[in-house]
Amino acid sequence: MLIGNAVVGQSGGPTAAINATLAGVIRGALERPDAIKTLYGMRNGIEGLLREDLVDLNSIFGADESKITTLEHTPAAALGSCRKKLPTVADNGEFYENLINIFKKYDIRYFFYIGGNDSMDTVAKLSEYSKSCGYELRVMGVPKTIDNDLVVTDHTPGFGSAAKFIATVMQEIIRDCAVYTVPAVTIVEIMGRDAGWLTAASAIGQLYGKDAPDYVYLPEVNFDNEKFLADVKKAFERHPNVVIAVSEGIRYADGTYVGASAQSGAVDIFGHAYLAGTAKSLERLVKEKFGCKVRSVELNLPQRCGAHIASKTDIDESVMVGRAAVNVAAEGVTCQMMTYKRNEGDEYSVTVEHYDVSKIANQVKLVPREFINAEENGVTDECCKYIQPLTVGESYPEYKNGMPEFLII
Amino acid sequence: MLIGNAVVGQSGGPTAAINATLAGVIRGALERPDAIKTLYGMRNGIEGLLREDLVDLNSIFGADESKITTLEHTPAAALGSCRKKLPTVADNGEFYENLINIFKKYDIRYFFYIGGNDSMDTVAKLSEYSKSCGYELRVMGVPKTIDNDLVVTDHTPGFGSAAKFIATVMQEIIRDCAVYTVPAVTIVEIMGRDAGWLTAASAIGQLYGKDAPDYVYLPEVNFDNEKFLADVKKAFERHPNVVIAVSEGIRYADGTYVGASAQSGAVDIFGHAYLAGTAKSLERLVKEKFGCKVRSVELNLPQRCGAHIASKTDIDESVMVGRAAVNVAAEGVTCQMMTYKRNEGDEYSVTVEHYDVSKIANQVKLVPREFINAEENGVTDECCKYIQPLTVGESYPEYKNGMPEFLII
Numbered sequence: 001m002l003i004g005n006a007v008v009g010q011s012g013g014p015t016a017a018i019n020a021t022l023a024g025v026i027r028g029a030l031e032r033p034d035a036i037k038t039l040y041g042m043r044n045g046i047e048g049l050l051r052e053d054l055v056d057l058n059s060i061f062g063a064d065e066s067k068i069t070t071l072e073h074t075p076a077a078a079l080g081s082c083r084k085k086l087p088t089v090a091d092n093g094e095f096y097e098n099l100i101n102i103f104k105k106y107d108i109r110y111f112f113y114i115g116g117n118d119s120m121d122t123v124a125k126l127s128e129y130s131k132s133c134g135y136e137l138r139v140m141g142v143p144k145t146i147d148n149d150l151v152v153t154d155h156t157p158g159f160g161s162a163a164k165f166i167a168t169v170m171q172e173i174i175r176d177c178a179v180y181t182v183p184a185v186t187i188v189e190i191m192g193r194d195a196g197w198l199t200a201a202s203a204i205g206q207l208y209g210k211d212a213p214d215y216v217y218l219p220e221v222n223f224d225n226e227k228f229l230a231d232v233k234k235a236f237e238r239h240p241n242v243v244i245a246v247s248e249g250i251r252y253a254d255g256t257y258v259g260a261s262a263q264s265g266a267v268d269i270f271g272h273a274y275l276a277g278t279a280k281s282l283e284r285l286v287k288e289k290f291g292c293k294v295r296s297v298e299l300n301l302p303q304r305c306g307a308h309i310a311s312k313t314d315i316d317e318s319v320m321v322g323r324a325a326v327n328v329a330a331e332g333v334t335c336q337m338m339t340y341k342r343n344e345g346d347e348y349s350v351t352v353e354h355y356d357v358s359k360i361a362n363q364v365k366l367v368p369r370e371f372i373n374a375e376e377n378g379v380t381d382e383c384c385k386y387i388q389p390l391t392v393g394e395s396y397p398e399y400k401n402g403m404p405e406f407l408i409i
Numbered sequence: 410m411l412i413g414n415a416v417v418g419q420s421g422g423p424t425a426a427i428n429a430t431l432a433g434v435i436r437g438a439l440e441r442p443d444a445i446k447t448l449y450g451m452r453n454g455i456e457g458l459l460r461e462d463l464v465d466l467n468s469i470f471g472a473d474e475s476k477i478t479t480l481e482h483t484p485a486a487a488l489g490s491c492r493k494k495l496p497t498v499a500d501n502g503e504f505y506e507n508l509i510n511i512f513k514k515y516d517i518r519y520f521f522y523i524g525g526n527d528s529m530d531t532v533a534k535l536s537e538y539s540k541s542c543g544y545e546l547r548v549m550g551v552p553k554t555i556d557n558d559l560v561v562t563d564h565t566p567g568f569g570s571a572a573k574f575i576a577t578v579m580q581e582i583i584r585d586c587a588v589y590t591v592p593a594v595t596i597v598e599i600m601g602r603d604a605g606w607l608t609a610a611s612a613i614g615q616l617y618g619k620d621a622p623d624y625v626y627l628p629e630v631n632f633d634n635e636k637f638l639a640d641v642k643k644a645f646e647r648h649p650n651v652v653i654a655v656s657e658g659i660r661y662a663d664g665t666y667v668g669a670s671a672q673s674g675a676v677d678i679f680g681h682a683y684l685a686g687t688a689k690s691l692e693r694l695v696k697e698k699f700g701c702k703v704r705s706v707e708l709n710l711p712q713r714c715g716a717h718i719a720s721k722t723d724i725d726e727s728v729m730v731g732r733a734a735v736n737v738a739a740e741g742v743t744c745q746m747m748t749y750k751r752n753e754g755d756e757y758s759v760t761v762e763h764y765d766v767s768k769i770a771n772q773v774k775l776v777p778r779e780f781i782n783a784e785e786n787g788v789t790d791e792c793c794k795y796i797q798p799l800t801v802g803e804s805y806p807e808y809k810n811g812m813p814e815f816l817i818i
Contacts, residue, residue, distance in 0.1 A: 014585045076584035175485035176423045176714040297709045305585040391811035402800035
């Protein structure tokens with residue numbers, strides 16, 4: 001049994017579940033005193049580790065179960081985050097020597113990094129170096145991203161909660177848009193620069209005869225203005241209130257982002273192209289073509305930090321996967337990313353596994369073509385059936401004085 | 410006792426509570442068979458009444474308590490809405506004769522209209538005409554607006570739920586913005602063209618040492634770019650993550666809307682001024698001045714239809730006021746708008762009353778100067794103490810398959 005201290009960090013964009021995973025790592029460490037003496041938290045990920053900005057998580061959470069529970073319902077990243085791509089060993093060996101010296105100084109033998117693609121690259125590089133330099137360090141990656149774009153794992157912690165926010169708010173927006181009889185188009189812009197998983201989540205109502213957008217446009221397929229306007233025309237033949245979901249990342253065949261709003265030709269005082277945003281650009285396009293009422297709604301930050309309507313499935317799994325990372329590391333596993341395997345059968349369930357992180361980092365899992373409809377303006381029921389179970393259950397934070405209780409470390 | 414049928418309609422913009430008020434009217438009507446035989450719902454407000462597009466609410470809800478409960482948690486306007494300003498009797502007497510003929514045809518003796526300022530104007534005009542023409546009709550207005558800008562009543566149904574969404578999401582956004590160490594400004598745009606009540610709601614965290622925006626700018630005070638940029642500079646001296654709440658309706662001293670983005674100078678291909686939105690315009694202003702990361706977040710539609718995080722206080726009161734409207738009308742009251750009176754004492758409670766609707770219509774209640782701080786970039790604790798009780802309690806919809814259950818009539 002490798003006995004020593006451990007350090008955990010959070011990296012990349014905030015989610016509603018990344019603190020649940022941190023809580024899982026904390027729970028796991030407290031349950032494994034045979035392997036881990038003290039669990040340190042690095043502030044702002046690897047950057048905090050480099051400046052030795054560490055907090056003793058045992059002393060903060062050790063005796064306080066309610067604090068851990070509050071952390072599980074707190075959005076964003078309680079330890080802070082960073083966006084740092086590590087150099088290669090060849091480019092900057094000194095960088096890694098510094099890290100190893102810090103590990104030695106604090107007797108750190110376990111390294112847990114919660115994050116997305118870039119974070120897994122960090123884990124892979126650190127794994128490689130620690131092996132090469134002979135310092136025994138267990139390095140584990142725990143996935144986190146609302147984008148759901150990591151390979152190997154069935155899905156990523158954080159995705160289910162963002163998907164639930166989007167699916168729920170889409171139900172509300174469609175109710176809102178249905179009250180007037182005058183023709184109107186509402187365009188809802190959803191996060192996802194390259195992968196359309198979150199935008200696809202807006203459509204899961206179609207599985208149950210509930211409200212769903214008239215059209216869903218993903219970055220996986222080329223966007224075409226004329227085809228889009230023809231779609232809107234068709235929708236008007238069905239009803240006056242047209243609701244459309246678009247990914248922020250949709251692009252034209254030539255690769256330019258729709259959000260660059262080239263077609264609006266808007267320029268600022270310096271003559272720079274005016275970046276209107278994807279929905280805003282389409283709003284102008286529809287207004288010019290149909291002259292009807294058009295509204296664009298950017299779900300923006302609330303969709304990634306919506307702890308107040310987090311998915312219970314997602315939060316519970318996020319705690320589980322963090323805890324499991326500690327246990328397998330204690331048992332000798334290293335250089336791996338934790339993964340979910342969806343079990344066979346009609347009843348949804350997952351098994352937590354792990355996989356060589358070097359084979360996961362720097363790859364992107366897009367929405368497969370078979371999940372997109374023939375007209376390329378919607379998603380299939382199969383796609384919805386994949387997403388929907390991840391949104392089941394409500395993990396509500398506690399409220400005091402009308403506002404949610406969040407934990408600030 | 411005046412015995413006959415009743416008709417209820419919804420008008421103006423959607424809210425998370427207007428269906429709770431409709432449910433209250435339905436409950437009230439079912440409880441008063443001594444006065445009301447059948448309660449009809451007019452689709453799309455007065456417009457539906459004119460085309461005799463009526464639904465029998467007794468037969469839809471009479472025997473189904475669970476349907477009424479689902480309605481109470483459904484956002485927007487289940488009967489549909491309209492934005493119609495009624496003509497004066499002098500301008501178009503025939504319009505009113507038509508209405509009276511429809512009332513006679515359906516033996517309608519009770520008229521309940523749930524809406525905001527324009528809707529109360531409708532109620533006032535109809536009250537006046539019915540009196541003058543000698544057709545006995547009890548005409549009652551039930552307030553509804555997220556803007557909280559109706560006079561006489563302490564607050565309006567729908568405001569508390571929108572305020573709770575805004576206060577909750579603001580807690581989440583500030584957590585989200587706190588994860589990085591790089592200087593960044595996040596500008597959150599909140600609804601309220603003339604009255605800043607909703608924007609003020611973003612600050613109630615300040616009462617309890619919780620997160621609150623660094624600054625709050627309301628339409629009640631003139632906006633000044635230089636003063637604003639000086640405020641941002643001061644905030645950067647305190648911390649790198651600056652969060653600002655602005656009302657969509659803030660204007661410069663000359664009356665032009667900040668959202669008209671005159672200062673961005675953006676024009677489209679036709680040379681028209683590019684309406685960027687208030688936060689978007691300020692985003693460009695801050696970017697040009699500080700060159701830092703700046704983000705604008707428009708809360709947009711989700712803030713007015715956020716049934717998934719509605720205020721229990723608001724929903725319960727909204728049902729109560731709808732039910733009370735039926736009861737007082739049955740007892741002989743007419744030509745009135747229902748109002749809330751906040752009772753004295755530390756413990757929050759309200760009494761439902763009513764007031765001459767002709768003295769309420771076409772007036773606007775703004776945030777009083779004493780609720781705004783001396784620097785005019787925030788609100789006072791007194792302001793927060795007025796708003797906070799209206800956000801207390803969570804009125805959650807039922808969820809099936811991960812999505813909220815809403816009622817569609």
